[in-house]
Amino acid sequence: MKIYITGHRNPDMDSVCAAYAYAALKNKIDEKNQYIPVMLGQANRNTRSVFASLSLPLPQFLHDVRPRVGEVQKQPVYSISSSDPLFILMDIFHRRKPTVIPVIDDGVYKGLLSADDINGFFLRENSGAIRQRYLLSEDNIERVIEGEFLKHGSGGDVRAPYMIGAMEYQVYLSRLERLPEKPVLIIGDRKKHLEAAIENQLPGIVLTGVTDPSKLEIDFSSFRGFVYVSFLDTAETLRLLRLSTPVSDIMHQDDSEMRIDGDMLFDDAKKKLQESDWRGFSVFSGDVWTGFVTRRCFLDKPRQKMILVDHNEAEQSVPGIEDAEIIEILDHHRLSPPRMKSPIYIVSEPLGSTCTIIYEQFRKWGVEIDPVVAKVLLSGLASDTVMLKSPTTTSYDVHVAKRLVEIGGVEDFGDFCRSIFSDGSSLSSQDPESVITSDMKSYNEKGIHFAIGQVEVTTLEELREIKDRYLDALEYVKLANALDWCMLLITDVIKENSVLLTTHSDKLRDLVYDRISDGVYSLPGVLSRKKQLLPEILRVLED
Numbered sequence: 001m002k003i004y005i006t007g008h009r010n011p012d013m014d015s016v017c018a019a020y021a022y023a024a025l026k027n028k029i030d031e032k033n034q035y036i037p038v039m040l041g042q043a044n045r046n047t048r049s050v051f052a053s054l055s056l057p058l059p060q061f062l063h064d065v066r067p068r069v070g071e072v073q074k075q076p077v078y079s080i081s082s083s084d085p086l087f088i089l090m091d092i093f094h095r096r097k098p099t100v101i102p103v104i105d106d107g108v109y110k111g112l113l114s115a116d117d118i119n120g121f122f123l124r125e126n127s128g129a130i131r132q133r134y135l136l137s138e139d140n141i142e143r144v145i146e147g148e149f150l151k152h153g154s155g156g157d158v159r160a161p162y163m164i165g166a167m168e169y170q171v172y173l174s175r176l177e178r179l180p181e182k183p184v185l186i187i188g189d190r191k192k193h194l195e196a197a198i199e200n201q202l203p204g205i206v207l208t209g210v211t212d213p214s215k216l217e218i219d220f221s222s223f224r225g226f227v228y229v230s231f232l233d234t235a236e237t238l239r240l241l242r243l244s245t246p247v248s249d250i251m252h253q254d255d256s257e258m259r260i261d262g263d264m265l266f267d268d269a270k271k272k273l274q275e276s277d278w279r280g281f282s283v284f285s286g287d288v289w290t291g292f293v294t295r296r297c298f299l300d301k302p303r304q305k306m307i308l309v310d311h312n313e314a315e316q317s318v319p320g321i322e323d324a325e326i327i328e329i330l331d332h333h334r335l336s337p338p339r340m341k342s343p344i345y346i347v348s349e350p351l352g353s354t355c356t357i358i359y360e361q362f363r364k365w366g367v368e369i370d371p372v373v374a375k376v377l378l379s380g381l382a383s384d385t386v387m388l389k390s391p392t393t394t395s396y397d398v399h400v401a402k403r404l405v406e407i408g409g410v411e412d413f414g415d416f417c418r419s420i421f422s423d424g425s426s427l428s429s430q431d432p433e434s435v436i437t438s439d440m441k442s443y444n445e446k447g448i449h450f451a452i453g454q455v456e457v458t459t460l461e462e463l464r465e466i467k468d469r470y471l472d473a474l475e476y477v478k479l480a481n482a483l484d485w486c487m488l489l490i491t492d493v494i495k496e497n498s499v500l501l502t503t504h505s506d507k508l509r510d511l512v513y514d515r516i517s518d519g520v521y522s523l524p525g526v527l528s529r530k531k532q533l534l535p536e537i538l539r540v541l542e543d
Contacts, residue, residue, distance in 0.1 A: 001032075001033045001034070001305065002033075002034050002036055002304075002305075003026075003033050003034065003035050003036070003305040003306070003307060003327070004035075004036050004037075004038045004062060004065070004304065004305070004306050004307070004318075005019045005022050005023045005026070005035055005036065005037050005038065005306075005307040005309060006019055006037075006038045006039070006040055006062060006306065006307070006308060006309070006317070006318055007019050007039065007040070007308075007309050007310045007311060007354075008040065008310055008311035008316040008317065008441075009040045009041055009316055009317070009318075010040075010041050010437055010438055010439050010440045010441070010453075011039045011040060011041050011042075011043060011044075011047070011438075011439075012044065012047070012310075012383065012384070012438075012439040012454075013044070013046055013047045013050065013379060013380050013383035013384070013420070014310055014353050014354050014355055014380040014381070014383055014384035015039075015309060015310035015311070015354065015380075016037075016039055016043055016047050016051075016058070016059060016380070017047075017050075017355050017376045017377060017379050017380030017383075018309040018310050018330070018353075018354040018355050018357075018358050018377075018380055019037040019038065019039070019059055019309050019310075020037045020056070020059055020376055021355065021358045021373050021376050021377050021380075022035075022037070022307065022309055022330065022358050022361065023035040023036060023037040023059075024373050025358070025361055025362055025365065025367055026307075028367055029365050029367065033305075035307070036059075036060070037059035037060075038059050038060055038061065038062035038318075039058065039059045039060070039061055039062065040061075040062060040317070040318050041061075041437075041438070042061075042434070042438065043058055043438075044435075044438040044439060044455075045430065046383065046420055046421060046456070049420075050375075050376075050379045050420060051376075053419075054372055054375055054376065056372070056376070062318055063319070064318055064319035064320040065304040065306065065318050065319070065320040065321060065323065065324045066265055066266070066267075066319065066320030066323050067265070067266035067267075067301055067302045067303070067304070067320075067323055068262065068263055068264060068265055068266055069260055069261070069262050069263070069264045069265075069266060069269045069283055069293060070262035070263065070283065070285075070290065071266070071302045072266065072293060072297040072298065072302060073262060073283045073290060073291035073292060073293050073297065074291055074292055074293065074294070074297065075291050076101070076102045076104075076291075076292070077096075077098070078092050078096060078098060078101055079101065079102050079103070079104045080092070080101055080102075080103055080104075080113075080247055081103065081104065081105050081247070082103050082105055082110050082111075082246065082247050082248040082251060083105075083137065083139070083140075083246050083247070083248065084140075084246065084247050085137070085140040085143055085144050085243060085244045085245065085246065085247070086118065086121065086242075086243045086244070086245050086246075086247060086249075086250070087140075087143075087144045087240065087243040087244065088143075089101065089113065089118065089247055090118060090243065093115055093118065099114065099279050099280055099294040099295070099296065100112050100113065100114045100279055100280040100292055100294055101113050101114075102282070102289075102292060103247060103248075103251060109282070109289035110251065111251045111252060111255050111258075111282070112255070112258060112280055112281075112282050112292055113247065113250065113251065114278070114279040114280065115279075116277075116279060117250045117251070117252075118250065120250065121245070121249075121250045131161040131179070132161060133159050133160060133161050133181075134159065134160065134161070134162060134184075134241075134242060134245055134249075135157055135158075135159050135245050135246055135248070135249040136157065136158045136159070136160065136184060136203075136204065136241075136244065136245070137157050137158075137244065137245075137246050138152060138153060138155060138158075138204075138226050138228075140244040140245070140246060141206075141226075141228055141241070141244050142228075143244070144240045144241075144243055144244040145206075145228070145230050145232065145237060145240045145241065145244065146230070146231045146232060147228055147229045147230040147231045147232070148213070148228070148229055149226065149227065149228050149229075150207075150213055150216075150220060150227040150228070150229055151220050151223065151225075151226060151227040152226050153203065153204060153224065153225045153226035154224075157246065158184065158203045158204060160181060160182060160183055160184050160203050160204075161179065161181065161183045161184070162183055162184050162186060162238065162241065162242075163175070163176075163179070163183035163184070163185055163186070164185075164186045164187065164234060164238065165185050165186070165187035165188075165190060165193045165197075166187070166188075166234070169192050169193060169196075172193055172196070173196060176196065176200060182200060182201070182202045182203055183202060183203075184202065184203055184204040184205070184206065184241075185197050185202050185204070185205045185206070186206045186208060186234060186237060186238055186241065187205065187206075187207065187208070188207065188208055188209040188210070188234070189207065189209065189210055189216060191217060191218060194218050195218070197223075198218070198219075198220065198222060198223045201223070201224055201225065202225055203225045203226075204225040204226040204227070204228070205223075205225065205226070205227045205228070206228050206229075206230055206237060206241060207227065207228070207229045207230065208230045208232065208233060208234045208237050209233070209234070210229050213229050255282065257276070257278075258278055258280075258281050258282055259281065259282050259283075259284055260272065260281045260282070260283060260284070260293075261283070261284055261285070262283045262284065262285045262290050262291075263285075266298070266301055266302070267301075269281070269293065269298070270298040273293070273295060273298065274295075279294055279295065280292050280293055280294040280295070281293050301323065303323060303324055303325040304323075304324045304325065305324070305325050305327050306318070306321065306324045306325065306326050306327065307326075307327060307328040307329075307330070308326060308328070308329045308330070308331070308337075309329075309330045309331065309354050309358070310330075310331060310332070310333075310354040311331060311333065312329045312331045312333065312335055312336065312337040312346075312348070313336045313337065313338075314337075314338045315442070316441070316442075321338065322338065326338065326340060326344060327344055327345070328344060328345045328346070328347075329344065329345075329346045329347070329348070330346075330347045330348075330354060330357050330358065330361070331347070331348050331354060331357075332348070332349055332350060332351045332352070332353065332354055332356075332357060333530070335348055347360075347361070350394070351392075351394055351396060351397055352381070352384060352385035352388075352390060352392040352393040352394055352397040353380055353381040353383075353384040353385055353397060354380065354384070355376075355377040355378075355379075355380035355381040355384070356381055356396065356397050356400045358377060359377055359381075359400045359403070359404065360400075369404075369407050371407060371408045371409055372408075374404045374407035374408035375404075375408040375410070377404055378401060378404040378405065378408055378410065378416070379420055381397060381400065381401055381404065382401065382413075382416070382417045382420055383420060383421075383456070385397055386456065386491065386493050386496075386527045386528070387414075387417040387421075387493055388401060389493070389496055389527055390527040390528045390531070391527065391528050391531050391532060392528050392530060392531045401413065417493070418458065418494075421456050421457070421458050421493050422458055426457075426462070427455070427457060427462060427466045427470070427490070428462050428465055428466050432466075432469050432470045432472070432473035433473045433476060433477060435453070435455050435470070435473075435488070436453040436470070436473055436474060436477050436486075436488050437453065437477060438453070438455070439453055439454050439455065440452065440453035440454075440477075441453075441529070442481070442483070443534075445538055445541050446541045446542065448484045448485060448541055449482065449483050449484050449485075450483060450484055450485035450486065450487070450537070451477075451478075451481065451483050451485075451486050451487070452487045452488075452489060452529055452533065452534065452537070453477075453486075453487070453488045453489070454488070454489040454490075454491060454529045455488065455489075455490055455491070456491045456493045457490060457491065457492055457493070458492070458493060458494050459492060459494070460490065460492045460495075460497070460499055463490070463499055463520075467501060467517075467519075467520055470488060470501050471501055471503075471518075471519045471520075474486045474487070474488060474501060474502065474503050474519075475503055478503050484505070485502070485503060485505045485507070486502070486503045487500055487501065487502040487503070487533075487537075488500070488501045488502075489523070489526075489529050489533055491526075491527055493527075496525060496527060497522075497523065497524050497525065497526070498523040498524075498526040498527065498533075499516070499520060499521065499522060499523065500513060500520070500521040500522075500523055500533070501519055501520055502519050502520075502521070503519065504519070507537075507540045507541065510540040510543060511536065511540060512536060513536075
């Protein structure tokens with residue numbers, strides 16, 4: 001079973017590194033399941049640089065975990081060819097009782113049939129006074145009716161009504177003349193009737209009650225239709241002759257309404273099937289048939305198993321999390337998880353980094369951390385604690401960092417940290433909107449919907465050059481996300497100072513920070529969004 005491990009939306013380095021490292025641990029201690037690290041957004045430049053330097057693939061992007069049709073589709077246990085007789089189709093339904101049966105010709109999907117299609121075949125025989133016409137296949141006659149061919153016709157399929165030649169000769173001739181088209185004749189050894197059938201070049205003759213075909217006194221050499229001798233009585237022969245009709249005759253000419261995409265949402269497909277007259281739908285991926293679904297497929301909604309790291313609130317997690325099954329949470333933020341039906345494993349500690357918690361899990365399970373995973377954990381820890389300078393940093397974070405430096409063979413922790421932040425240090429060369437949203441967290445407090453993004457740099461010298469572009473981008477992000485207030489905290493990890501860029505708000509005048517210019521504030525000593533900036537924002541909202 002696939003189990004996804006994910007950090008929050010707008011992933012920062014701590015969430016991506018924690019997901020990657022915890023998946024590495026879980027795959028070692030649980031071989032029954034496959035743990036897959038994922039991201040809910042694009043990784044920032046620093047994170048991409050770290051993974052590239054370690055020659056590691058970034059976790060895959062996960063769009064949402066809402067269940068889809070492809071998760072509940074079935075593969076056929078039984079299938080049938082369009083040229084097979086109805087007799088075989090009905091036998092499968094009678095013995096195996098499937099809901100639907102796919103029609104497949106030489107590996108190519110052709111359609112989906114249910115018992116309703118068989119019922120429709122028999123119901124149409126009572127559709128009016130017009131004699132029913134049947135599609136007749138010479139190959140199927142031999143497969144369904146015990147007997148032998150005296151003569152084959154053209155070999156192709158024939159569509160014609162059936163007629164039993166049991167009446168007196170003159171009545172028989174009169175009936176033949178009145179029929180709008182020539183029938184297939186079911187008859188015993190009646191010489192005059194057969195000669196008239198040959199003269200009229202009927203499409204086919206099925207003889208019944210003939211125990212020794214060699215004693216027939218009829219010359220069929222000039223007859224262009226088929227002649228088949230049934231070893232069964234007339235009534236049974238007629239019944240089976242109808243059931244020799246090829247399956248193709250009851251297939252839908254246009255089955256577009258019965259086709260759905262495997263990526264269709266479970267709930268949408270369930271509703272569509274409930275509102276339709278069909279018993280099932282064919283499932284496609286593009287133009288490729290992948291299986292089918294029936295009403296039974298929608299009795300139980302599948303739930304993707306998830307492990308959340310570096311977050312626990314549904315609003316920060318993957319879309320569709322309410323339909324998923326959360327089995328673990330490992331986080332260092334305040335707890336406000338979704339409601340769950342059963343107890344789960346939760347690790348919540350007031351540490352500076354989720355990667356510190358993941359390090360503890362390796363120790364708990366007695367699994368050795370390899371040098372590469374150690375560098376991944378160290379990168380996440382150093383990033384989230386701003387090189388261990390953030391006020392969120394604990395003494396245990398410092399201890400774990402020292403151990404990871406040893407395990408990873410890192411020669412100089414300072415150089416290692418500077419290499420982490422250096423790739424994203426130049427804001428002038430980056431897209432402002434991407435920088436703002438790459439690590440942006442949203443909040444709802446006192447009726448105000450606001451968001452704070454954060455980016456770490458190694459210098460603030462280019463602030464004058466870039467501020468106007470970034471302020472414009474903040475306004476755009478604010479409108480695009482229906483926010484009341486949008487901010488970006490730019491943190492100089494070397495000098496341990498920050499600058500706050502912000503859209504307009506009536507609350508700005510209440511901030512304790514010094515105003516540099518419109519929308520720009522100086523935050524000396526501020527490194528943590530969670531522990532330093534957010535409390536001040538909440539204070540002014542409360543006031």
